[in-house]
Amino acid sequence: MxxxxxxxxxxxxxxxxxxxxxxxxxxxxxxxxxxxxxxxxxxxxxxxxxxxxxxxxxxxxxxxxxxxxxxxxxxxxxxxxxxxxxxxxxxxxxxxxxxxxxxxxxxxxxxxxxxxxxxxxxxxxxxxxxxxxxxxxxxEAEHQDDLTVLSNAIEKLSPEYRDVIVLRHVEGLAFAEIAVRMNRSSGAARMLWMRAIEKLRDAMSDESGVQ
The missing domain is CATH 1.10.1740.10 (RNA polymerase sigma factor, region 2, helix turn helix motif)
Structure with missing residues (x-):
């Protein structure tokens, strides 16, 4: 169900x-x-x-x-x-x-x-x-649905995409801090985040279709 x-x-x-x-x-x-x-x-x-x-x-x-x-x-x-x-x-x-x-x-x-x-x-x-x-x-119902769709979509991302989204948007870290946490350069962390955002949009579209 x-x-x-x-x-x-x-x-x-x-x-x-x-x-x-x-x-x-x-x-x-x-x-x-x-x-x-x-x-x-x-x-x-x-x-x-x-x-x-x-x-x-x-x-x-x-x-x-x-x-x-x-x-x-x-x-x-x-x-x-x-x-x-x-x-x-x-x-x-x-x-x-x-x-x-x-x-x-x-x-x-x-x-x-x-x-x-x-x-x-x-x-x-x-x-x-x-x-x-x-x-x-x-x-209220639509709001909770949105939160569910977003969370499920984040969890469906690959680990590195999920991690950069969580670090940036859930923990609120700057790219310099994300770079340290993920053992990357600041520029590489930003590029990873940009790719992750695109993947997240796709995942949210798929998840919304399911919902």
């Missing part, structure tokens, strides 16, 4: 809140791409050797499924924020587990606050990218 024009996230959320298990499964599945894009910027590089973005997303979705009754919101914006906070907590726990060992001090809370701010900022940047492709004002 996938999200179609007749099955916007808003509709699925309403059905899920009414106890429809299939709608909840479909709703959570529609957020896989979005959570994966955010997780690429959430995971410390030193943690990625032990926990992949897919693992973090899967863990977060399982937790969201288990605790869905605790979700008190009514809109997809609130639901998106709720999922983002679950992702942040799991990312912080991964940092604590793999980097801080058993030490429990102020660093954990600092890490959680840092990750929370980073996730909110990443979401805002990702959200702003949808406006570029939007021709007019969007309803």
């Amino acid at each position: 996938t999200v179609t024009d007749q099955q916007h996230a808003t509709h699925l959320l309403r059905l899920a809140r009414d106890g429809d298990a299939e709608s909840l499964e479909c709703l959570l599945s529609s957020y896989i791409g979005y959570l994966k894009v955010l997780s690429h910027s959430q995971l410390d590089p030193r943690v990625r050797v032990r926990l992949s973005a897919s693992d973090l997303v899967q863990e977060s979705l399982l937790e969201a499924h288990r605790d869905f009754q605790k979700f008190a919101g009514t809109t997809t914006a609130e639901f998106t924020g709720w999922l983002r906070q679950i992702l942040v907590h799991n990312a912080a726990r991964a940092v604590e587990t793999h980097l801080l060992a058993a030490k429990r001090d102020h660093r954990r809370e600092h890490s959680l606050d840092t990750l929370r701010r980073a996730a909110d900022e990443s979401h805002a940047r990702l959200d702003s990218m949808t406006a570029v492709h939007r021709r007019g004002p969007a309803s």
Whole structure:
């Protein structure tokens, strides 16, 4: 079951809140791409050797499924924020587990606050990218659909194209910083980004056709 024009996230959320298990499964599945894009910027590089973005997303979705009754919101914006906070907590726990060992001090809370701010900022940047492709004002359902299409399209790119898009548009890095992260010259990083943008447009067209 996938999200179609007749099955916007808003509709699925309403059905899920009414106890429809299939709608909840479909709703959570529609957020896989979005959570994966955010997780690429959430995971410390030193943690990625032990926990992949897919693992973090899967863990977060399982937790969201288990605790869905605790979700008190009514809109997809609130639901998106709720999922983002679950992702942040799991990312912080991964940092604590793999980097801080058993030490429990102020660093954990600092890490959680840092990750929370980073996730909110990443979401805002990702959200702003949808406006570029939007021709007019969007309803809440259309807005979430745009975010889903964009996230899924990014995830379908090759790793190097996906990484440069995430670094530039999700983490908000300058090309000089991207060059260092990707072990390229600044000019090469810019050229890679330009090619990635073209591929992303193609991927979004394909994804929109599916949606």
